[in-house]
Amino acid sequence: MNRCLAAESVAFAYEPGAPVLRDVAATVRGGAVAGIVGPNGSGKSTLLRLLCGLLEPGSGRVTLDGRPLASFRPRERARSLAFLPQGVQPVFLLSAFEVVCLGRYPHVGALAGPSSHDLEVARRCMRDTATDDIRHRSFMELSGGERQRVLLASILAQEPELLLLDEPTAALDIHHETEVFTLLARLAGDGYGVGVVTHDLNLAARFCDTMVLLSREHAVAACGAPEAVLREETLSAAYGARIRVGAHPFTGTPLVYAEPPEGAP
């Protein structure tokens, strides 16, 4: 399985005259982690939603293996690519296992409940994300890291080949962020294609195979290998700030540091 999800010169605006993305290209391939990074408001989340097919580009196109994403039926699309948004707030109390079972939706008929096969897939996905032993616990009682792993299990239960995640480490401590990214890298090693929006450039540098850097001007500032994207001039221009890049003392990957604004104490 080597799937390829590609956005080709896409533009998007929620309101006319206020573009959120201009002429942006991005690719998510099977077997690799693609990071989408950039300053707040640069359009990262919008790009991810275009790649998911939840939004339609104003111009340009999004294709999955060369076929326009818009031509997929929604459930068919959901069997190929899964989306994990930010800040999931369920209104009902569900066990972790029930949350993972929800992921079977694209495979289950409208009237039928999940079959024993569906339950088995859910259990397997929980074992893969080390959440099997917390499957009876209430989802909202879980810690942030556990919750994120359960959500990952629930999108894996869709049996997709491409995973698209919006800031999956947003509220996690340093240990759990690394844990989530390690899991993503391992999934890519298993052949999944991973597209991940993140603010943490150092984690991205460590775990992403390719990166797309969006600028404050809603365009692609740079793309390619982390070493090619994470350069001082490029980052400083994209973020409109003074950004320094060194080498990580332990891993040798780029280490990014934002200087305080000039004149600050």
Place this chain on the structure above:
Amino acid sequence: MTRRVSAGHAVLAATALCVIVIAASLSIGPEPLGPLHLLRQWRAGESIEDAAYILFSLRLPRTLAAFLAGAGLALVGCAFQALLRNPLATPYTLGLAGAGSFGAYTALVLIDFGRLPYSVIGVPMVQAFAFLFAAADVLLIFLVASRRARPTPAVLLLTGVTLGIIANSGIMLTRYFARPERLIDMDRWLMGGVDIVGYRPVAVLAIGVVPACLWLLTQAGKLDQFGFSEEMAAGRGVNITRLQLTVLLLGSFITGVIVSEVGPIGFVGLVVPHTVRAFTGAGHRLLMPVSLLSGGAFLCLCDLAARKVPVAGEIPIGIITTLIGGPFFLYLLVRGRFADWET
């Protein structure tokens, strides 16, 4: 986690409850007769004409009406709580009870002043007005929602609540114009009642409620997704706009039909889903059918209480449902049995 009962047990228990309550509802009344009594009389060769009339023309239609109304209200309650992502949502949250009552009041005043016939080609105008006003309420909600890029649950909720408040002012206005001696009839309508005679109201309820309820039940899996996360639901292939439209229209239609036939009976759509959820969990594939059955049984039971409470005549059923439902709901709140809501 809360204790959960298995799907089979939940459906079985709800069905048994229905059978017992319906049998009781047919057997209990001012005249001591029931299906068994009737059978005994018939075998003894006695005349059963009077007994059969009471049973088949009075008690059976009344029982069926109560069951259909309760089932519909409870099911719509489940669906609206998920659709509006709010544990306090009821079939009436979107202003349907207020609008329907406003319609009924308007018709009652117009009839009283001779501006409206009591019925047109056999359709009672009070019911017709109640339904039309409820439909207008839904239409207004759609007009407001469609002005927005995406109708969020909060927008739907606020629109419905606002329209309900406006409708209540409309009710006050019609009361102001009404002749004082008519106010008793009008307010009696607001208390709800299944004291019907004959099968016309039952037929209207059956045609209006049953197909729409079956259709609503097919949305269970999508409501599970929507209640968990709107965006994940969309990512998994749920057409959110279509789901909102379908549930809103079906729920409003069911509620509109029920309100127009039996008045705004409160609390069924709130108490039943929450109680059932404590046993079945929040999965709508089980929650919805069990709520449907339990809601029917609950309203039959309330009707039975309304008939049997020893006061002059009988108490309006809307008062009974609220008197039973209100304290019970408070008990659930105090005991923390909202376990299945992230509140």
